[in-house]
Each structure stands twice: as C-alpha cells, then as structure tokens.
Amino acid sequence: MRLAAIICLTPGVALACALPPSIIMTLPTDYYMLGAAITVAVTGLLATSPRLLPRMTARSLFTRPILLPVTATSYAAWIVLLGLILIGFLGARDPMHNLLTLTIWTVIWVALPMGCTLFGNLWHAINPWTAPIRLTRQMLGRTGNIGLARFGHLPAVAGLFGFFWFYIVSMSPDDPQTLAIATATYWTAIYALGVAEGEDWLQEGEFLTVYFGFISKIAPFWLDMKGSRATLKLGWPGTQILIMPALSPSAIAFVTLALAGLTFDGLRETFWYMGLIGENPLEFTGRSAVIGVNSLGLIATWGLTAATIMAALHAGPMLQRQPALAMAGGPVPHKARPNLMPVMLSFLAIAAGYHAAHYLTTLLTAGQYMIFALNDPLFQGDAYLGLPPFYISMGFLTDQGMMTLIWNTQFALILGAHILAVILALRLTPAGVQARVHFPLTALMVGYTVLGLWLLASPSG
Amino acid sequence: MTRLIGMTPSRRGLLKGMAATASALALPGFVQAQSSAPIKLGFQLHRTGIGAAYGRWYERTTQAALKVVNDQGGINGRPVEVIFEDDGTDPKRGAEVVEKLASQAGCDAIFGPLFSHVVIGSAPRAGELKVPYLVCSEGYHVASGMLNRWTMQPGITDVRAQVSSMAPWVANNLGKKVTMVFPDYAFGHDHRDYFTAAIQAQGGEVIKHIAIPPTETSFTRYLPQIPKETEVLYHVMVGPAVLTFVKELGEFYGTGARPEIFGFIDSLEAVDTASPGLEFLEGTHFWEGNCRVKQADASENEAFYRMAVGVDDNGASVSDAKDISTYAHMFSCWETLFILKAGMEAAGYQGVADRQKLVEAIEAMTTMPESAAHPQGDKVFNAKMHQVFGHQNISKVEGGKLVRVYRTSIEETMYENDTDYTAMSF
Known part of the structure; x- marks a missing residue:
C-alpha cells in the first residue's frame, strides 16, 4: 500500500525498460503458425489411413555391461x-x-x-x-x-x-x-x-x-x-510410449499440470497476459506485485489445459457411429463407445517438445554462466575446464541471423512435437475406432501448435 | 554467427594496459588504514527481471572498476569487496536486498540500482537502516526531494536534466515545430513534460503529442497523426516493438522527404544501430549519456575505461562484436564506485560507524574533474539535491555509427528546485 502511494507520488519514472527489441516480432510468424496448423491438421488425416502410420519398432544397437551401478x-x-x-x-x-x-x-x-x-x-x-x-x-x-x-x-x-x-x-x-x-x-x-x-x-x-x-x-x-x-x-521418437500402460487418473493430472506449467511460464510474460492483469510490460512492477494473480493464473491454466484435453478425449468417442449396415450410421450406445484415454500418453511428446523450445534461449544464455562458473568457480582466474577467461555474450539476441535460426529451431521443435503427438495418438487408439473420433483431438493439437508458437513469437516482458 | 565463448579478452594484456594507464593518471591517493579488513560494498543488481539486460553490463562495469580500485591499493589502504545481490528488478525485493546487504552482510555502503520503481521502493529502507545508498537510476526522484538524506545520485545525471538540455540544440539545429511520439506511461510522460516545456523556452513548440499504449506492437495507425508541418520528430519508443516501429516509420515516409528525427538512445541501448532494419535511422540524432562509439577526440580516460570494461570502439563487447553494451548509462556504476572511494578517503572512513561521515563527505563534493574516475567527463555535484550534473551528448547516425555532433555544457543541463537534503536529519 505504501509502495503504491509512493509510486503515485513519483515525479517521474525515468528509465524506460530494458527489454531488448524483438527480432522475432519482425519475422512473418503468422505464416509460420498458419503453416504449422495446416501441417498438423493434415497429419490428423492419417486417421483415415492408419496403414500409412510409421511402424515404430525399436532396434538394439549394442549391449554392454553396466559400468557403474546406479547406487554408485x-x-x-x-x-x-x-x-x-x-x-x-x-x-x-x-x-x-x-x-x-x-x-x-x-x-x-x-x-x-x-x-x-x-x-x-x-x-x-x-x-x-x-x-x-x-x-x-x-x-x-x-x-x-x-x-x-x-x-x-x-x-x-x-x-x-x-x-x-x-x-x-x-x-x-x-x-x-x-x-x-x-x-x-x-x-x-x-x-x-x-x-x-x-x-x-x-x-x-x-x-x-x-x-x-x-x-x-x-x-x-x-x-x-x-x-x-x-x-x-x-x-522413432515416441517408440517407447507405445508399450507404456495407459496413464492412471493421477498420472493424467500430472501430465496436464506439466503442460499447463510450461504454458503458463510462457504466457505470464506475454504482453497479452500483462494487459490482462493490468501490468505495463514495459515497466513491469516485479514479481512481488503479481504473486496472487499469477498463482491464480497457474491454477486457471491447469484447469483450462485439463478441461480441454479431457473434453477432446471424451467428445471424440461420441462421434463413433454404428456400422452403416447395422443401424444406418447412428450413434453407438454409451457403453460401446471407444476409450480414448490411452491416447493421453501422446501429450508427453508435446511436453518434451515445448520444454526444449521454450528454454532454448535460456540454455544459450544461462548456459554460458554455467560454463563460466565451472571454469572459474571462485572468480580467481582459474580454468578448471581449460578455457581462457571469457565474457558472457548475448550479442546473438539482437542478431538477425541467429535469432531467425533460433526461431526456426523452436518452430521445428514445436511442429515436430505436435506431428509426433498426432501420430502417437493414432497409434495409441484402440482398434475399431473410426477416423472421425479423432477429430476433436486433432483440432486440439492444432490449437496447441498455434498456442505454442504464439507464446514463443509474442512480445514478452 | 555469434561466438558464445572462447574469445579471450586477454586479462593479462588488459591488466598491463590498465596499470600503464592508471599510473599515468592522477588519482586520489589513499591513507594507510588501521584496519586491513576489506571494505565491503553492496551492489543492488538487476540480475533478473525486466532490468536484466542492463544488469549484466552494470555488473561487468563494476567488476572492472573494482579491479582498478584494488589494483590502486583499494580504499584507505584496504582491499575492496563488492557483494552483488539480485533484486529481481522488484521494489519489494529491492528493500529486502538493502536490508540483507546492510545488516546481514555488513556492507559499508550500497550502490547500483537503476530502475526507478526499485529505487523508490528500496531507498526508504536504506534511510531507516542509515546506510549510504548511491543510486544509478537517472530518475528525477532523487533531486525532487522525495527520498532521504542517505540516498544520493552522484554518478549519473537525471532525466529532467537530460531531456531539458536537448531543447536548445534541437531548436537551433533541427527545427522548432516538434511532434513527440512516446509510450503512454511514466517514462514517456517525463519526456513529454520536460521537453515540451524546454522547447517552448527556446521559442519552439510541440505541435502534436502522440501517446502510444505500451502494449502496442504495430504503429501504422498512429503515424498518419504526425502533422505535415512537423520539422522534428522526437521519439522515445522502447521495448520489443522498437524494430517494428523503426521499420514502419521507414515505410511511412518511404524515400520521400521526412522531418528531422531525434530520439533517446534508451530505445536502442544494447542494440547495434547498424542492424538490418534500422537503415531508416541513418542521419537521425540521438541523445547519449556516454558515446558508445569511440569518438575521434576521445580522452585517454575514456579509452582507459573502455578498455577496462572490455568494450571495443563500436561499443560492443571485445569478445562479441554483436554484443552492444549499455554504454550510454553504465559509466554510472564506474563513477559511483570511485565516488565512494573518494568519499571514504575524505571521511577517513573506518567502519560502519562512519557511514554518516561518508554521506557528509560526498555532500561536500562540488566539482568532479574528468579523470579515470570520471571518464564520462567532468561533473558538478549539487549537495542539496543529492544529484550530479554533467555533459550530455547528441550523436548522429552516420554510416550506421553514432557520431557525436554536440556536447552540452554542464550549465545547459542545470535547473533549480527547492530540494535541500542537507537540511534533513540523518
């Protein structure tokens, strides 16, 4: 309260903002999103031709003795x-x-x-x-x-x-x-x-x-x-998922929370979210001012994520129809509806892909500090990694070529993860499920693709 | 492709150069201290949060200054240690950091915070704990008198002085009919208010204020509001959308006639003005606190400072030509550390019991001649306002580089108010 009063009395807040100009904002990200959405949607059409899905079998490369026991x-x-x-x-x-x-x-x-x-x-x-x-x-x-x-x-x-x-x-x-x-x-x-x-x-x-x-x-x-x-x-990426048992309800809660947490970590920095909670992104007050609203935001994102996924997994089976010859294509009775819950495993691909894309720049920036600290932990000019003294470099963040490369890498990760998720979803579907049953899930995956890219492309504070 | 690591600033070479330069410079001497325990200074660092891009260079500049200070024998013959503590660019955490540094770590003084809202949130705590608090924030909040006896800004000029002092040159050289484009919040309002008044005093006029909502990402619908008779376009857009702003401004004017353009480098601090997409800025002017490109007449002090921090002639890190520093602002950390040194030596500072003496010693400072301790230039400290005044620079983008065309006198930057911190109790 006192702080708010002080800020109101401020004769003028001087320094603007340290947010670097965004090169990604100058790229045609809308077209990237559109292209990704179409690609994921087209991948979803594989539901009509399951024979075209990759077989996904594992190959053993070599076997060796375990060198160090896990206990050690x-x-x-x-x-x-x-x-x-x-x-x-x-x-x-x-x-x-x-x-x-x-x-x-x-x-x-x-x-x-x-x-x-x-x-x-x-x-x-x-x-x-x-x-x-x-x-x-x-x-x-x-x-x-x-x-x-x-x-x-x-x-x-x-x-x-x-x-x-x-x-x-x-x-x-x-x-x-x-x-x-x-x-x-x-x-x-x-x-x-x-x-x-x-x-x-x-x-x-x-x-x-x-x-x-x-x-x-x-x-x-x-x-x-x-x-x-x-x-x-x-x-193939995801091959191991095909032999996993279906997720229990508590494991499903875990996966939806993982997706929601990663999503919210991106969302909370966007200008859109800042506008929603009444924060000026160019003059962000600081974490202390948004602990309450961000706690709610995290919970709400989890709720929305879980609700949309559950809705897609439950709405899809309602589209299953009787074979045309038997009942003129009418809906199947509730009990005869297919169970799409095993498909939940396919969202692991999205979590892994988004995690890598979302934290790519963190890896490239904070990673340098990590190497620096390992090389010279006490700042005495040591070189435990054999590296000469070096400065942390952030020039790539304002370099057109590097940032375009980073954006394309993130794009490939997000798109690849969602294509994989669609393929895994189709592979995890029980036999006898009609293609139309996949429609809500594919639509959700398309939405997730766009959301993931939008989070990475959005101006953020 | 940017090299992330591996480029050597050659610490030894740097040290040799520093030693040679330092010995050639007349820096204040030191007296032998009774205690040899290190002087502990706290640095309130915007390591994370919105100020992180500045924080990185502020730390680097301070580390370089610290090395020079210690190589010269420290303060009062005692080695100096700087404890960097992250405040997350958050006012509440800033106050906690002040407390940690002052009470837990036992720092003799604290310096370094930049963002105004953090300074305003933290300074009261420094006042309560009675610890000297030297900020590097450019804010008018110090000189306005809203803070306390323990808070001072001796290392960088404030925004009121910066903005106001631009008006005479702009009016005399670029034009008198000005349109201002600024983000619609406190930072933009400062520019609007100070510059509008200052240009009027020059017989000029701001014919249009165009306030842009902070979350705006495209500006095409605002640009047609620029009146045709505009002689000078004054812009202070900041944030992720700056490149888009410049691009759209370029498209708006095309290859046809455009007004003269004047901006504050805050828009492009830490960004290469030769970047693709910024071509439209060629021939336009910017305020710079300190010239990022090494000027033809750069002093040996400026060159020494540049080398010590590891910045090349274009203002980039010596290890990465793309990594442009926050050169217009970061000298404040360097100069503030040397002011602490000078203040402690003048006060015969021994320990935390002498904190008040340190504040009084800094208040006793008047002129600060250009030196290795003040590489940005000479300055005048106003003890009543707790605010320093110094030269400002106007640079023109020529061939993608910022070349200084004018340097204000200190007098041009001065203003009056009735603040008198020296009349406040400790």
Missing part, C-alpha cells in the same frame, strides 16, 4: 547435491555466479530435460535419492511400506505444482539461499518418505523422477537395462 552414481549425485546446497548458503550471492542456482535452473530444469528427450532417462543414474534411500533402508533393515502407493502420482502432482509455483510465481527462486533452503527441504522430505515407502515409490511419487521418466519416453535413443547388462536402443 546416485550416491555421487547426492554428494554433489550436498556440495551445491552448501554453495547456495555460502557461495556467491549473485545467482548467475552461484553453482547451485545455475545447476538447478540451467542444468536440471533446462539442459537435462533436453538431454532426456534425446538420450533417454539420464536422471535415472543421477537421481540423488535412490542410493541414500536404498542404503538407509538396508541399514535400518526396513523392507515394508507405509501405503503411499495408494495415492498414485498425487504426491508427484503436489510436488510439481509446488515446483512450478516456486519457479514461476514466487518472489526469488534464483536467490541462492532461498533455493538452497527449498532444495534441502524438498530433498529431505522425499528422502524421509522414500525411506518409509521404498525407493520404487520415487517412480510415481517424486515429480522430477516422474517428469524425466515421462519425457525420456520420447527419446530416439535409450538404454534398456536388464540385470548387469545395458542395451542401447534406437527407434
């Missing part, structure tokens, strides 16, 4: 995490010079998901809970559980929501000390639950494990581990 790598990751938390408390206060902030927001949340989308579940090896939980349970001689399994993915849903809120809405997620406290608290909570329930619970109860597990199913390369042998496999 997870334990090492845990030690590293402890070190990072310590750095969060004691290291540089500048978040872009603090390895905890950089590791969590640039490596774990940006680079690792991209890595998992290409090379499978890299998180599995570095999950910092697996070994501590396993070893603690062994030491305690504990084998039982406390029945957390009955909640399905709900604990992970809660974790993911808390994560998105912290990352997108809260005031200072980059602050090393705040992040250290959050990381330590979350690690401890999951560790305690894992010790009580067993390490397998992480697969459905811990949001990072669930998220990485899901998006790594898109990967064209992945390791299949059996006993002491690991087989590297190759297949």
